[in-house]
Every structure is written in structure tokens, then in C-alpha cells.
Amino acid sequence: MDFVPDSDHQHHDDAPPAPQLDDIKIEHRPHSRIPSTVHPFSEFSRRRPTEDTIPRSTSPWEPFRTRLDFEVAEITLAASMTKDQTNRLFELMRRAVSAQEDFTLQSHDEVRTLWKMASKRFTPFETSTISVPHQGEDHEYKMYSRCLWSWALDLMRDSRFAPHFTFDAQRLYKFNGARVMRFIDEPWTANAFWDAQSRLPQDAKPLAFILYADKAKLSSFRTAKGYPIIVRIANLPVEIRNGTGVGGGRVVGWLPIVKEDPKHSKKKSFVNFKNAVWHKSFLKLLEAVILHSKNRYWFECWDRVQRLLWPLILILSADYEEQCVMSLIRGLKGKFPCPVCLVPQDQQSVLSDVHPLHTSTESLNILNAARSTSTQKEKEQQLKVYSLRDVENCFWKVSHCDVYRALSFDHLHSNHAGMWGDHLWSDLQFWLEDLGREAAVKIDMNFDALPRWRNLKHFSHVVGIDFNDGSTHEDISKMIIFAVQSVLSRANSEVGYLLLCCIRCYIDLDIYAALEVHTEDTIAAGRDALSQFSTLMDLYIEKSHPETNKNWNFLKKHLLTHLFDDIIAKGVTRNYNTKPNEKMHGPLSAIYHQQTNFKDVAPQILRYDHWLLTSLSIRDEINDLDAYTDNLKATIDSEPDATESPEGVVNTAARVQLGARQGDFSFADIEQSHATDRAFFGFRIKLNQFLNDSLPNDAIPLPNETRIRFQACDQITEFRYLRVNYESMVNWHLQRDLLRCNPKFFGSPRYDCVIIKTEHQLFFARLIYMFRCKVGVTELSIALIHPYDVGIGVRCRQDLDLGLWRVRAKPRSSSEFVFVDSIIHGAALASDPEAVNDYFVIDTIDTDMFLRIKALQDSSGLRFRHQ
Structure with missing residues (x-):
């Protein structure tokens, strides 16, 4: 490929420049006549600037006579107000409106007429x-x-x-x-x-x-x-x-x-x-x-x-x-139940086989051939061979459309509500019930003890409860390994433990399916996860049958074989989820x-939905007009004088930022209020030592070139919130973690864990206390942390089987100070009930953390054994 020039020619004057790390090449379809381009990663962006766009109209609320008319009508529409409620509101508005802006609407019927007019756009x-x-x-x-x-x-x-x-x-x-x-x-x-x-x-x-x-x-x-x-x-x-x-x-x-x-x-x-x-x-x-x-x-x-x-x-x-x-196939009872390929009904559980694909051309030919037969019975027999119905497909009439290629992997129903919710989860509950009530109680306690994390449901009870929501099933599957690993072991249930290994492979596969960007490497890794899952499931089915009396020959298992082909063909799964x-x-x-009046509801629903679209569009235009006016006014107001430099200063957001300021406290107050917490023993002395050692290493001069000696009466400022910006390993976009260090966050203590990167190492820790202090004229943001960096040594077989990344805490008295800038990411850690001070990094909280832990495991030479 011309993106990487041959080393023998890269020094010639006419050779393309050598690529730099993370350079992006964009190659266009040849007959588009658009040349290929290479961009530095910092300049590669999909977003096209729109901030200078002139608004389409200076009165986007028309056909409403005034902006106030529209905004009141907007509320009545969004609130689904009745005719009487609307008329009453308008009467009150006319009585209360100021002289600055006219309110002219008279009735519910009038506003309906205006919505009809506006919706013509x-x-x-x-x-x-x-x-x-x-x-x-x-x-x-x-x-x-x-x-x-x-x-x-x-x-x-x-x-x-x-x-x-x-x-x-x-x-x-x-x-x-x-x-x-x-x-x-x-x-x-x-x-x-x-x-x-x-x-x-x-x-x-x-x-x-x-x-x-x-x-x-x-x-x-x-x-x-x-x-x-x-x-x-x-x-x-x-x-x-x-x-x-x-x-x-x-x-x-x-x-x-x-x-x-x-x-x-x-x-x-x-x-x-x-x-x-x-x-x-x-x-x-x-x-x-x-x-x-x-x-x-x-x-x-x-x-x-x-x-x-x-x-x-x-x-x-x-x-x-x-x-x-x-697709007009006959469904689960047909000889070929897959809408995409011709997998025989009795081979749906075999994920390693490849089968011929349906095509629109072939299906049309089969239908025409069947219809040309002399009897209805012969026609039906011919169609039944291919699991097709005696109906013409509307998509056949669209040129350049093959309905079977357009059909796409359904992540929600195939995985979360299907493979997991209907099958793996129900089988896991079978083995947990076999362990007795005490096991179920422990698992529910483990679920409740898991840390809370943004965009992830928190559960206190899951065992024995039926869920029918795909999103709920997804969240349970992400946390299940960490809640069950201490209860279901190879020793007390060999087959149940084998299922747990299968579930870990399924979770890996599901997260690969959810990636927002796929590379050649992640697709290969995803296919490998599918292969491992298939192998383990075959072994589990062999060992569990007929004990569970479960038939694993079902379609949603087979559909996984089309997952990565769909990603290569149509992009990542969120394009068609x-x-x-x-x-x-x-x-x-x-x-x-x-x-609606609950009769002939379709036209009523569609009319109202159309009006909501109209209202949303007008609101967007008003917001654009307001933003344009505000920017124009700000430009005029900030016009520099002749004596001033016209160059503006860009205020970029810090990578890490403290928030939830609590006030100023003396060292004496802090040590007294945390007198029973070993992490705060010698707080002031340890901080002095940390700063005296760290500041010279960071080329920050000590004030008056003397060692720092904070006194008991000196004050620092406490904070309980930390925002960390980081580059996602998945899509390389800027992402944000919102972290807490709060003794009473919504009624409960919350001290989030973090990943810290220093000059020599990367390790996990828990936040204990965050503050700012001044050293001379320099203000420093610092966190007191509890490090989880004790060496693990040889990792146990169960951790390898279940893909668990174990970390171990130092004694709490070994707390350390770090500059907040060294915190690169938030992390969720689950305690191991069987080992005090041991924790597992919950790599399933999102796709980014999943790839980060995979990188850690790869760099350590570890692989999931699943033996």
C-alpha cells in the first residue's frame, strides 16, 4: 500500500513522506475521482463546522405570529394538554403577558390550525x-x-x-x-x-x-x-x-x-x-x-x-x-430458518460451518419456477425446500437491493434478550439453584456490593427473578462474573463452572459486537472470541445434556456467525441495532x-407526531438564531481597541478538573476529623515529604529554595468531584469520567477507583481525599489515594479461566499522595469476598475499559485458558 513507502525509496525527493504514528489515510472509491489523502491524527475530524452558518430565517416561529405564541403552543403540544387546558392557559397568558411581547393566541382550535400550517414544511x-x-x-x-x-x-x-x-x-x-x-x-x-x-x-x-x-x-x-x-x-x-x-x-x-x-x-x-x-x-x-x-x-x-x-x-x-x-422465509419451523443463509434446521448450533447465502435473484427464480408448476401441491413442495413463501417480496423491485444482504445482526434481541436472557442466564440459574438457597443469597449480596457506575444499573437481587428487558439483561451479563466467581467453582459444580467460562467468552464476544469502531485487529479478536465460545459451548452441551434437558440448537446462537460479516459489510452494530x-x-x-379517542388511532398518532417534528424543527431554528445573535453581539462588544493585540486566547479545558468545593480546612482539623482512619496518619508530614521529593523532579522550584514545612494551622481546600478527560481506545475520541470522593453521596459513601500513571508504572488505586494547596505562588491539585499495587505473583487458574484482572491493596496506612494530573482514567473494582484486600477490575463496564484490560493482559503474556 502506498501509505507506507518502501524503505528503499523513502529518501527520494519524489517519494511520499514517511507516515507518522496515528496518521489517517482516507481512500475513496476510484471512479469518484477524489484522490486519497493522509491526515495527521490531530487534524482528522468527521465534524464539519457549522458555527458560522447564517440562520435560515429571522422569524423561524412563523406561521405563529410571535415567538411567544410559538413557545406557549410548544409547551401545550409537548405536555399533551387537552382543549380545555389549552384554552385556560391562553386566557391566563393574555392576562399576565408583559407589554414587551404580544401574546395573540385565542383558542385551542386556532393553535391546531397554526400547527397544520407550520407542519407543511x-x-x-x-x-x-x-x-x-x-x-x-x-x-x-x-x-x-x-x-x-x-x-x-x-x-x-x-x-x-x-x-x-x-x-x-x-x-x-x-x-x-x-x-x-x-x-x-x-x-x-x-x-x-x-x-x-x-x-x-x-x-x-x-x-x-x-x-x-x-x-x-x-x-x-x-x-x-x-x-x-x-x-x-x-x-x-x-x-x-x-x-x-x-x-x-x-x-x-x-x-x-x-x-x-x-x-x-x-x-x-x-x-x-x-x-x-x-x-x-x-x-x-x-x-x-x-x-x-x-x-x-x-x-x-x-x-x-x-x-x-x-x-x-x-x-x-x-x-x-x-x-x-x-425475507419471506418460513421461520423457525422451516427447513432453513435463517433469513441470511441456508443453514439446515438441525445444524444451527454448529458455529464453525459456513452455508450458502440466500440471494434475491435466486429466491425470485425459485418462486417463478414454483408458480409455473401444474398443481398447488407441487408449488408448495418446491417452495418448502427453500423455506420460501408464495408471496412477492416488495424489496425485489428496488434496484441494487438484495434484501438478504440488507438484513442485519440484531444485537439487542439476538444477544441480550436472546442468547443471554433466554439461554445462558436461565442455565446459570439452574446450576445456582442446584447449590442451594445460601448460594443465591451470596450472589445477591455480591451484586449489591458491586460499585455503582454511570450508565450501568445497580442490582440488589437478580437470582430467581425474571427480567424481560434486553437492556437489563445486558447490564446483568456485564456484572455476572464478578458476582458469581466466588460462589460457583470447579470444585462444587464442574459443569456449572464450565458454563461460567462459556459466559465469560460470550461477554467478550458481546463487547466486541458493541465496539463503536472496529479495526482489522478487533475483528480478528472478535472472531477468535466467537471460536472460543463455540468450542466451550460444544463441550458444555456435551457435559450438561441431558441433565438440564436443554436444546441448544436454536437460531439466535447461529446468528452469531453473521455478526462480523455484517460489521465488515455495513459498519459497527450501532448502525443497525x-x-x-x-x-x-x-x-x-x-x-x-x-x-387519541382510542378509535382509528393511526392518523391521530401520526398527525401529532408530525406536529412534534415541526415543533422540534422550529425550536432548533430559534436556538440557532439565538446563538447567532449572541455570538454577533459578543463579537461587537469585544472588538479590540487599536492599542490592544487582536489575538485572542483559547481557553482549553484541563484534562483533569476538580469540583464540588467544600471549603478551606486546616491540617489540624483534617487530622482530627479523620483520627480513626489510618490513611490520614501523619497527613501533614507525609504531604511535606511528597512535595519536597516531587516538585524538584517536576522542575517546580521550592519557594525560597527551602524545604516545604506546612504547619498545623495552614489550610488546604477540599474537593469531592473529579472530571477526567481521556482518549478512548475504541474510537480515539475524547471521553469523560465523572468520579466521586464523597463520604455521603446520595446518602452513601462513594470513593471511586482510578488508574494512575507515573513515570515508572501504571497502577490502580482508590480515592481517599482530594484537595488544592499553595506552595509559594503555585497552586497544586493533589489526591490522597489507597494504592492497589501489591504484586499478585502467579495468577490462579480461575482468574485466567474467567478473564479476571486481580489487584491487591496495600495496608490502608500505606496511603500515598499523587498529583491529580497523574490520574488518567476512572475504574470500577469489585472486591473478592474470598480474599481480603483483593479486587477485580470490572473490565466490562464499557468498551474502552475492556480494551485497556485486554492490553494489560497481553502485555503480561496472559491468556484466558478456559481448560
């Missing part, structure tokens, strides 16, 4: 009637949809989002000092986008859609359901695409739900009928996309550049049941309860 919903025959009778259903193509063009006209569109496929590489390494994150950095664009005319720019569909529970008792279709644009970055703003996921369709008929339910003809209704309805949403996938569409974008747009259905995001409908889409079901349910 977005592509509206339309109602279509479809007719599908069954049992000699035509059945009609209503399909609600907005033109998918027009909705996408709405975003491309919007100067807030249009600059963020990426139209050309890219391949990204990073130089790690030894070799060039490809990395993948967004859809346009993966292979499917690249391959699709290569099949298009040379000037064509893919406009790639991500589509999701699933039934949504509207009422609490599941008696009322909706069937939304949600769309996202794959050309937009994930922060926008998966966000909740105007550029994020949007409901664009509402499929009809066929009522079950007791006479025909579960019969083949009725199941085919329901699938035909789905595909004929979905076809209405795709009409414009189908048209433009066959014919070019020139469009003048917001920057006044004409682009030849070409629609792609790049990703279909759905759970398994919905994927069966999208169903989780962001399922979160949108909640607001739809709220609209159902608060804004």
Missing part, C-alpha cells in the same frame, strides 16, 4: 388503500406513509443537516507505528456502501436508507398495537442519525395489522395472506425509491451543487420475527394515551 402522511385476496374475497386495508424520497430531500435541503451528508464510499486506515490498519465505523466506511456505489453510474451518489419495522405496544395490556416504520439516513453521522433530533429516526409509515381469524389462523394460506398484506403495504412506502433506483435523479442540494442521487436500501433493522416477514428504534415506541404509546 415537512413531507406529509398520505393514506392509501391496498387490496389483497384471500379465500376468494378481496380484503382492503389502510396504509399510512409519507413519501420516503421526499422526506430524505427535506433533510438535504436543510442547511443544519445537509453539510453532514457523506455521499462517497471511503476506506479508512490508521498507521499504528508498525503497519497500516483499516478501521470501520460508519456505513460509508464499510464494504456494502463501497460495492453498491461501484455498481452505479460514475457520477451517482448513493442516498442510503436504514429501515426498521415492528409492532409497538400502545396500551399497557397489549390490547392496542401499532405498526410503525422508522427510517434513518445512512449518509449522516451516527450522532445525528441515532439522535432524537430532526435528523434522527423518523416514523414514515404505519402498516396495517391483520386481525387473527380463528377459522384460518396459523394455516399456510392465512400466513401467506398476512405476509402479502405486509409487502403490498410496504410497497407504497417504497414507490418513489423504486422509481429512482431505476432512473437517475438530479437534485440541487443546499450548497447549490447538482448531485445525481441514487437510492439504496442499505440496512434493514428488525428482530427475527420481522426479518422472517421481510434495533434499540434506538424500540425507544421510539414509548413516545408513540404516550400519544396514544393522551391524544
Whole structure:
């Protein structure tokens, strides 16, 4: 590759410069005519500046007459106020409004009229009637949809989002000092986008859609359901695409739900009928996309550049049941139950085998061949061989779309609610129950003792409790090893312990699946984790059967074989995870309860959702206008005089920052208030010694060149909060840990653990006390810590089997001082109930910590043995 020049030529004048560590190379699809570029890592950014963008309007609240009118109407809409409540509020507003701004709204009916007018800025919903025959009778259903193509063009006209569109496929590489390494994150950095664009005319720019569909529970008792279709644009970055703003996921369709008929339910003809209704309805949403996938569409974008747009259905995001409908396979009872490949039903548990893939072309040919046979029975037999249904697939009509390649790994349902929640977790509870009630009590106590961490649920009871939420299952799986390792051992349950080793492999695999950026190395490591998991599971199944009476030949296990192929093809799993889409079901349910009369609810829900989109868009424009006005005013107010330097000073945030100031305390007060804590013995004397030793090493002069001797009456300032910024090992972006050192944080002590890096070593420690003190004119931020850096020696087999990184605490009296700047990361540590002063680093709290501990294990030459 030309990114790393040959050493024999790198000194020639015409040779490219030698790459520097972390340089980024961007390679574009050849016939895009965009040359490859190399960027220093510090200059590589996906974000395009928008701060200088001039607002689209100086009165973005129109058609509302005043800004106040809109802002009051905005509240009534967001609060789902009734007609009477709205009218009463308006009456009070007219009585209380100041003379500075007019409030002119009169009634609920008037504000509804204004919302209708304002909502014309977005592509509206339309109602279509479809007719599908069954049992000699035509059945009609209503399909609600907005033109998918027009909705996408709405975003491309919007100067807030249009600059963020990426139209050309890219391949990204990073130089790690030894070799060039490809990395993948967004859809346009993966292979499917690249391959699709290569099949298009040379000037064509893919406009790639991500589509999701699933039934949504509207009422609490599941008696009322909706069937939304949600769309996202794959050309937009994930922060926008998966966000909740105007550029994020949007409901664009509402499929009809066929009522079950007791006479025909579960019969083949009725199941085919329901699938035909789905595909004929979905076809209405795709009409414009189908048209433009066959014919070019020139469009003048917001920057006044004409682009030849070409629609792609790049990703279909759905759970398994919905994927069966999208692909028109026969599901779990079919001979080939996988929507992606032709794995035989009895071979789903074998993860090492590779099977032929479904293709749209082959399926269409099979259907046409079957329909040409003379009898209904022969047709059915031919289709049954391939597990296909006698229904035409709406996605077949979209050019450059293979529905089976668009179907994507569903991380939420396949792993968290499926492989873990339905299988590994239920089997683990079987073995724990076999150990008796005392074991369950210990595990619940261990869960409760685990440290609290941001974005991670804290559990006090898990054993014997049924959970049906995928996110809850995910959090339990992340913590399970640390809570169970002291209870379930090889000695008291050999097969149960083997399952625990399987679970550790599953957790590794699940975290690799969640990475926000994948490199060639992480994909290889993920595949290795899958192989280890497969091997261990085969051994566990052999040893546990028939004791657990469990059939491990199920589809969600097999779907893991497609995980890394999907990442290479379509980018990381958050590009197609169903989780962001399922979160949108909640607001739809709220609209159902608060804004409908519970009859013919679809048009009522969609109208209100459309108004909420309109309100959100107007609010964003008002915020942009306010920010622009404030910046303009600040520029005028800060215009430098002729005598002053025009150069501004950039105030960059510190990497670490103390917060929650408690006040000033003397050394005598501190030592007295912590008199029973051995960590504070000799606090002042130890601090004097630390500073006298450390400051000269850091080239900070001692005041008056004399040793520091703090007196008992001297004061320091205590802090109980620490913000640490660090570069993520996953996506190389700046991340932040929020750490506490507080004797009473929400009623309980919280002293977080940290990773400290000094000149000679990296080690773990617990925060004890944080403060600032002055040495001469220099103000220093310092932390008293409890080091966890006692040598472990030879690590035990269980730690290796379960991938545990053990650290050991020094006596508390061996507390040390460190400069706060030496703290590079927060950490969560779980105590080992079987070994006083021993702790395990919880590497599963997030993807970054997972990779950090993997690096520590690799540098120590340790591997998980799982023997």
C-alpha cells in the first residue's frame, strides 16, 4: 500500500513522506475521482463546522405570529394538554403577558390550525388503500406513509443537516507505528456502501436508507398495537442519525395489522395472506425509491451543487420475527430458518460451518419456477425446500437491493434478550439453584456490593427473578462474573463452572459486537472470541445434556456467525441495532394515551407526531438564531481597541478538573476529623515529604529554595468531584469520567477507583481525599489515594479461566499522595469476598475499559485458558 513507502525509496525527493504514528489515510472509491489523502491524527475530524452558518430565517416561529405564541403552543403540544387546558392557559397568558411581547393566541382550535400550517414544511402522511385476496374475497386495508424520497430531500435541503451528508464510499486506515490498519465505523466506511456505489453510474451518489419495522405496544395490556416504520439516513453521522433530533429516526409509515381469524389462523394460506398484506403495504412506502433506483435523479442540494442521487436500501433493522416477514422465509419451523443463509434446521448450533447465502435473484427464480408448476401441491413442495413463501417480496423491485444482504445482526434481541436472557442466564440459574438457597443469597449480596457506575444499573437481587428487558439483561451479563466467581467453582459444580467460562467468552464476544469502531485487529479478536465460545459451548452441551434437558440448537446462537460479516459489510452494530428504534415506541404509546379517542388511532398518532417534528424543527431554528445573535453581539462588544493585540486566547479545558468545593480546612482539623482512619496518619508530614521529593523532579522550584514545612494551622481546600478527560481506545475520541470522593453521596459513601500513571508504572488505586494547596505562588491539585499495587505473583487458574484482572491493596496506612494530573482514567473494582484486600477490575463496564484490560493482559503474556 502506498501509505507506507518502501524503505528503499523513502529518501527520494519524489517519494511520499514517511507516515507518522496515528496518521489517517482516507481512500475513496476510484471512479469518484477524489484522490486519497493522509491526515495527521490531530487534524482528522468527521465534524464539519457549522458555527458560522447564517440562520435560515429571522422569524423561524412563523406561521405563529410571535415567538411567544410559538413557545406557549410548544409547551401545550409537548405536555399533551387537552382543549380545555389549552384554552385556560391562553386566557391566563393574555392576562399576565408583559407589554414587551404580544401574546395573540385565542383558542385551542386556532393553535391546531397554526400547527397544520407550520407542519407543511415537512413531507406529509398520505393514506392509501391496498387490496389483497384471500379465500376468494378481496380484503382492503389502510396504509399510512409519507413519501420516503421526499422526506430524505427535506433533510438535504436543510442547511443544519445537509453539510453532514457523506455521499462517497471511503476506506479508512490508521498507521499504528508498525503497519497500516483499516478501521470501520460508519456505513460509508464499510464494504456494502463501497460495492453498491461501484455498481452505479460514475457520477451517482448513493442516498442510503436504514429501515426498521415492528409492532409497538400502545396500551399497557397489549390490547392496542401499532405498526410503525422508522427510517434513518445512512449518509449522516451516527450522532445525528441515532439522535432524537430532526435528523434522527423518523416514523414514515404505519402498516396495517391483520386481525387473527380463528377459522384460518396459523394455516399456510392465512400466513401467506398476512405476509402479502405486509409487502403490498410496504410497497407504497417504497414507490418513489423504486422509481429512482431505476432512473437517475438530479437534485440541487443546499450548497447549490447538482448531485445525481441514487437510492439504496442499505440496512434493514428488525428482530427475527420481522426479518422472517421481510425475507419471506418460513421461520423457525422451516427447513432453513435463517433469513441470511441456508443453514439446515438441525445444524444451527454448529458455529464453525459456513452455508450458502440466500440471494434475491435466486429466491425470485425459485418462486417463478414454483408458480409455473401444474398443481398447488407441487408449488408448495418446491417452495418448502427453500423455506420460501408464495408471496412477492416488495424489496425485489428496488434496484441494487438484495434484501438478504440488507438484513442485519440484531444485537439487542439476538444477544441480550436472546442468547443471554433466554439461554445462558436461565442455565446459570439452574446450576445456582442446584447449590442451594445460601448460594443465591451470596450472589445477591455480591451484586449489591458491586460499585455503582454511570450508565450501568445497580442490582440488589437478580437470582430467581425474571427480567424481560434486553437492556437489563445486558447490564446483568456485564456484572455476572464478578458476582458469581466466588460462589460457583470447579470444585462444587464442574459443569456449572464450565458454563461460567462459556459466559465469560460470550461477554467478550458481546463487547466486541458493541465496539463503536472496529479495526482489522478487533475483528480478528472478535472472531477468535466467537471460536472460543463455540468450542466451550460444544463441550458444555456435551457435559450438561441431558441433565438440564436443554436444546441448544436454536437460531439466535447461529446468528452469531453473521455478526462480523455484517460489521465488515455495513459498519459497527450501532448502525443497525434495533434499540434506538424500540425507544421510539414509548413516545408513540404516550400519544396514544393522551391524544387519541382510542378509535382509528393511526392518523391521530401520526398527525401529532408530525406536529412534534415541526415543533422540534422550529425550536432548533430559534436556538440557532439565538446563538447567532449572541455570538454577533459578543463579537461587537469585544472588538479590540487599536492599542490592544487582536489575538485572542483559547481557553482549553484541563484534562483533569476538580469540583464540588467544600471549603478551606486546616491540617489540624483534617487530622482530627479523620483520627480513626489510618490513611490520614501523619497527613501533614507525609504531604511535606511528597512535595519536597516531587516538585524538584517536576522542575517546580521550592519557594525560597527551602524545604516545604506546612504547619498545623495552614489550610488546604477540599474537593469531592473529579472530571477526567481521556482518549478512548475504541474510537480515539475524547471521553469523560465523572468520579466521586464523597463520604455521603446520595446518602452513601462513594470513593471511586482510578488508574494512575507515573513515570515508572501504571497502577490502580482508590480515592481517599482530594484537595488544592499553595506552595509559594503555585497552586497544586493533589489526591490522597489507597494504592492497589501489591504484586499478585502467579495468577490462579480461575482468574485466567474467567478473564479476571486481580489487584491487591496495600495496608490502608500505606496511603500515598499523587498529583491529580497523574490520574488518567476512572475504574470500577469489585472486591473478592474470598480474599481480603483483593479486587477485580470490572473490565466490562464499557468498551474502552475492556480494551485497556485486554492490553494489560497481553502485555503480561496472559491468556484466558478456559481448560
